[in-house]
Amino acid sequence: MKCPNCKKANASHAKFCHMCGAPFITAISNTTTLGTVSVSDYVITAKPNYNVGYASPAYEITNGTATVRKSGNTFFVTASTYCIIQINFEAIPPPPPPITITSVSNNTTLGTVIVSGNVITAIPNYRVGYASPAFEIIKGTAAVSKSGNTFIVTASINCTIQINFEVIITVISNKTTLGTVSVSGNVITAMPNYRVGYAKPAYEITDGTAKVWQSGNTFIVTASTGCTIQINFLKKRIPWYVVALVALCLIIVAFFVIKSLSSSDKPIKVADTENVIFDPQKLVGLYRAKIDGQYTTLSARIEKAISQDEYQIKIHRGIIINNMEKGITFSFTYCGGKNISSSDFTNGELDLDNLPHIKITFKKDNQLWILEDVLPL
Numbered sequence: 001m002k003c004p005n006c007k008k009a010n011a012s013h014a015k016f017c018h019m020c021g022a023p024f025i026t027a028i029s030n031t032t033t034l035g036t037v038s039v040s041d042y043v044i045t046a047k048p049n050y051n052v053g054y055a056s057p058a059y060e061i062t063n064g065t066a067t068v069r070k071s072g073n074t075f076f077v078t079a080s081t082y083c084i085i086q087i088n089f090e091a092i093p094p095p096p097p098p099i100t101i102t103s104v105s106n107n108t109t110l111g112t113v114i115v116s117g118n119v120i121t122a123i124p125n126y127r128v129g130y131a132s133p134a135f136e137i138i139k140g141t142a143a144v145s146k147s148g149n150t151f152i153v154t155a156s157i158n159c160t161i162q163i164n165f166e167v168i169i170t171v172i173s174n175k176t177t178l179g180t181v182s183v184s185g186n187v188i189t190a191m192p193n194y195r196v197g198y199a200k201p202a203y204e205i206t207d208g209t210a211k212v213w214q215s216g217n218t219f220i221v222t223a224s225t226g227c228t229i230q231i232n233f234l235k236k237r238i239p240w241y242v243v244a245l246v247a248l249c250l251i252i253v254a255f256f257v258i259k260s261l262s263s264s265d266k267p268i269k270v271a272d273t274e275n276v277i278f279d280p281q282k283l284v285g286l287y288r289a290k291i292d293g294q295y296t297t298l299s300a301r302i303e304k305a306i307s308q309d310e311y312q313i314k315i316h317r318g319i320i321i322n323n324m325e326k327g328i329t330f331s332f333t334y335c336g337g338k339n340i341s342s343s344d345f346t347n348g349e350l351d352l353d354n355l356p357h358i359k360i361t362f363k364k365d366n367q368l369w370i371l372e373d374v375l376p377l
């Protein structure tokens with residue numbers, strides 16, 4: 001064996017040169033069936049077999065001290081002592097069989113897909129988005145990550161990924177103060193406020209084409225294009241029977257108001273005094289009477305008939321008339337001859353219950369008419 005330094009011959013198993021003292025090196029293969037090694041001076045040349053490369057680490061100093069620099073199949077050694085360098089070969093694993101990634105669209109009228117290697121690019125049409133889930137592995141096994149319209153597929157076997165497109169359904173409320181709306185996929189949920197229902201129609205397709213099926217507050221939309229659905233809320237009306245009841249009450253109240261007005265305020269014809277004796281009904285009318293020394297308007301009406309000849313008469317005070325018949329003077333007196341006074345009126349009405357025998361005297365054309373005891377109390 002020649003010394004790598006002084007080139008002098010040495011013993012075959014010498015560890016250093018017996019002439020100059022330079023260290024020898026030895027190279028070994030970790031597995032000779034994978035590759036062989038040869039040494040020339042301080043340079044190791046490795047010969048890996050077919051489909052063989054280097055393990056990690058590619059070499060090991062199993063004995064001694066040295067630094068090694070690898071360059072391809074060549075290892076340059078700087079040894080400070082005798083050393084053994086082991087080259088670590090390793091079979092190169094056969095390349096995995098090619099994986100085919102296929103992608104399909106759930107609905108090609110909504111969007112298409114393009115596959116390049118393990119990257120799927122989805123192209124949704126106008127007003128189309130992604131359903132939930134946005135993709136499905138319909139064949140094989142894979143891991144898919146979505147980012148926008150890009151789907152990265154990690155697979156060790158052939159696989160088919162379906163991209164799920166879905167039309168974008170927009171929902172709006174006709175009046176948000178009456179109710180709010182939300183949409184999830186093709187399902188619209190409407191939330192009417194208290195005492196709010198739905199108008200007719202309950203919904204309108206304001207954009208696009210769609211079919212809508214309503215069930216309570218849920219609206220199922222079937223659309224092949226993006227669309228906008230407006231939900232029409234409407235304040236609930238008062239039920240017709242409540243309206244009718246209120247109207248009926250108003251009519252009844254109005255009836256009694258009109259009746260009371262007509263009975264108290266409506267002027268009554270002035271009595272025909274000529275027939276007053278013979279027909280007590282003719283007493284009904286307006287009179288001017290002297291009460292407390294002043295002429296006052298009175299009205300008399302028959303309250304009820306007791307019998308054919310007996311009538312109960314009420315006399316009111318304070319009805320204004322403009323056309324008192326001239327020439328008639330009246331005096332209302334009690335049976336005892338006392339004149340009627342203001343104190344006999346309560347709330348403008350003569351209290352006949354306490355005046356059992358009233359005598360009414362009429363005077364017309366200097367003829368005196370006396371009606372006595374017409375009030376059968």
Ligand SMILES: [Zn+2]
Nearest residue numbers: 003006017020
């Ligand atoms: Zn030497």
